[in-house]
Amino acid sequence: MSRQTLLDDIRGYFEEVPHARECGIRIDHLSAERVEMGLPFRDDWLGDPARGLIHTAVVSMLIDNASGLAALAALSGPGRVATVDLRVDYLGPARRDLELHCEARCIRLARQIVFVQASVWQNQRERPVATSQATFMRSAARRTGMAE
Amino acid sequence: MSGDIAMARRQASEQGDFTALVNAVPYARFLGLQMFMQDDRPQARLPFRPGLIGNPRVQALHGGVTAAFMENAALLHLLYRLDIARVPKSIDFSIDYLLPGRAQDLFADCEIGRIGSRVAQITVRCWQSAPSRPVATARLHVLLAPTA
Numbered sequence: 001m002s003r004q005t006l007l008d009d010i011r012g013y014f015e016e017v018p019h020a021r022e023c024g025i026r027i028d029h030l031s032a033e034r035v036e037m038g039l040p041f042r043d044d045w046l047g048d049p050a051r052g053l054i055h056t057a058v059v060s061m062l063i064d065n066a067s068g069l070a071a072l073a074a075l076s077g078p079g080r081v082a083t084v085d086l087r088v089d090y091l092g093p094a095r096r097d098l099e100l101h102c103e104a105r106c107i108r109l110a111r112q113i114v115f116v117q118a119s120v121w122q123n124q125r126e127r128p129v130a131t132s133q134a135t136f137m138r139s140a141a142r143r144t145g146m147a148e
Numbered sequence: 149m150s151g152d153i154a155m156a157r158r159q160a161s162e163q164g165d166f167t168a169l170v171n172a173v174p175y176a177r178f179l180g181l182q183m184f185m186q187d188d189r190p191q192a193r194l195p196f197r198p199g200l201i202g203n204p205r206v207q208a209l210h211g212g213v214t215a216a217f218m219e220n221a222a223l224l225h226l227l228y229r230l231d232i233a234r235v236p237k238s239i240d241f242s243i244d245y246l247l248p249g250r251a252q253d254l255f256a257d258c259e260i261g262r263i264g265s266r267v268a269q270i271t272v273r274c275w276q277s278a279p280s281r282p283v284a285t286a287r288l289h290v291l292l293a294p295t296a
Binding site for chain 2: 013016017018019020022043044045046047048049050051055056057058060061062063064065068082083084085086087088089090093143145146
């Protein structure tokens with residue numbers, strides 16, 4: 001399977017993920033090296049409406065999507081990954097009315113484990129609202145996918 | 149707004165009705181999170197719906213949904229237990245995935261590990277078929293009294 005076919009397969013898989021569709025998550029970049037996603041603002045994303053802050057759990061949900069896809073994209077062929085753990089540091093508040101952007105990169109593809117780092121920002125990439133570290137377990141599978 | 153939260157907390161503690169407390173957090177309401185008392189402890193529940201699926205090929209629950217549900221359960225637990233006027237701010241969040249999430253309801257209960265003057269630590273246990281078989285455990289730190 002060529003790299004491009006693999007990436008097309010991963011994109012096709014993601015477009016079928018019901019929860020990502022429900023939230024309106026968009027893939028802005030997809031390559032073996034990195035994944036970038038965008039999440040348009042909705043009032044549903046608020047965690048503290050009085051202060052106009054987006055819920056930190058929305059940030060984590062976006063990170064989970066981007067990190068999982070980055071792990072799949074880093075594999076050399078079709079396969080599955082299952083999330084082992086995810087840790088997120090909320091560096092600053094995410095404000096209402098602005099999109100969230102997430103970039104995830106595989107920092108190490110080991111024989112059984114994939115390590116992925118990600119960051120989330122709103123209008124300035126250099127000023128992240130969150131950074132994260134995730135670990136995935138690889139499993140042999142003929143079809144692309146997350147967590148069996 | 150802060151008065152609303154105090155009123156919602158009273159409704160929860162006096163009548164066991166958490167609706168107003170959950171509705172104070174739009175993202176918790178979006179997910180469909182519910183809270184109720186179980187053996188004198190607040191317990192959170194996320195009724196299953198197809199929009200929460202993360203992998204349609206194996207009908208697995210979205211890992212990001214499990215994480216978001218657990219962080220929301222922890223924040224609502226703190227809103228219920230502590231006399232605070234606003235939703236506490238998460239500082240960091242860490243989740244370990246123990247079992248694949250099935251297309252079923254999620255349940256969670258929380259334990260406050262530490263409450264300082266500024267920071268609280270809380271752990272969350274999440275299960276589906278039986279409390280003794282957790283699908284994930286998580287912990288977070290929150291800021292109780294932001295200085296700015």
